Amino acid sequence: MQTYAKYVRSYSSYHRDFTWISLSDAVYEQDTPMAGTGSHRAKADCIACARHIHQLIAKRRVVKEDAKNMG
Structure with missing residues (x-):
């Protein structure tokens, strides 16, 4: 979460x-779906973190592709 804060x-x-930003705040900010019922369980947190990372990577790819197409 320190990396996300940066x-x-x-x-x-x-x-x-x-x-540091909490996982629940980070996924809320980025509209990342939470796994399970939002309870603070290790498995649900791991899934949410993985989804969050994948979503951030996908957004970065879109931004890079848009910049490439503009240039």
Whole structure:
């Protein structure tokens, strides 16, 4: 989640570091579907994290492809 905080530039000048974002907040921000009923279980969290990573990669590919097509 620290890497995601860097990705969305969630920096705290008070702490002089990136602030961690909870998994539930991260998947909500990116509209990533949660696995299961949203309970805090290891398997559901792993699935949600994997979906979240795949979704971020897919979005990045779209942005790169759009930039390539514009140039």
